[in-house]
Amino acid sequence: MAVTVSVVWGLYLLGIVSLRMAKKQNIKSRKVVTEHLIIAVIVVTATNYIGELISATFG
Numbered sequence: 001m002a003v004t005v006s007v008v009w010g011l012y013l014l015g016i017v018s019l020r021m022a023k024k025q026n027i028k029s030r031k032v033v034t035e036h037l038i039i040a041v042i043v044v045t046a047t048n049y050i051g052e053l054i055s056a057t058f059g
Contacts, residue, residue, distance in 0.1 A: 007044060014040055 018036040022029035 011037060011040060 014036055015033050018033045019029050022032035
């Protein structure tokens with residue numbers, strides 16, 4: 001439960017920071033926020049699977 005809350009909180013903060021950055025630079029905010037959130041989800045997912053692989057390999 002704590003990991004899920006932390007991930008959601010991190011994605012929320014990343015979205016807010018990305019939104020502010022895009023508005024400051026006069027770029028389409030939807031594109032910037034979406035791009036950053038997709039990259040973050042990919043990184044978190046990959047890290048989880050790599051951690052499980054390492055745990056299974058070296059136990």
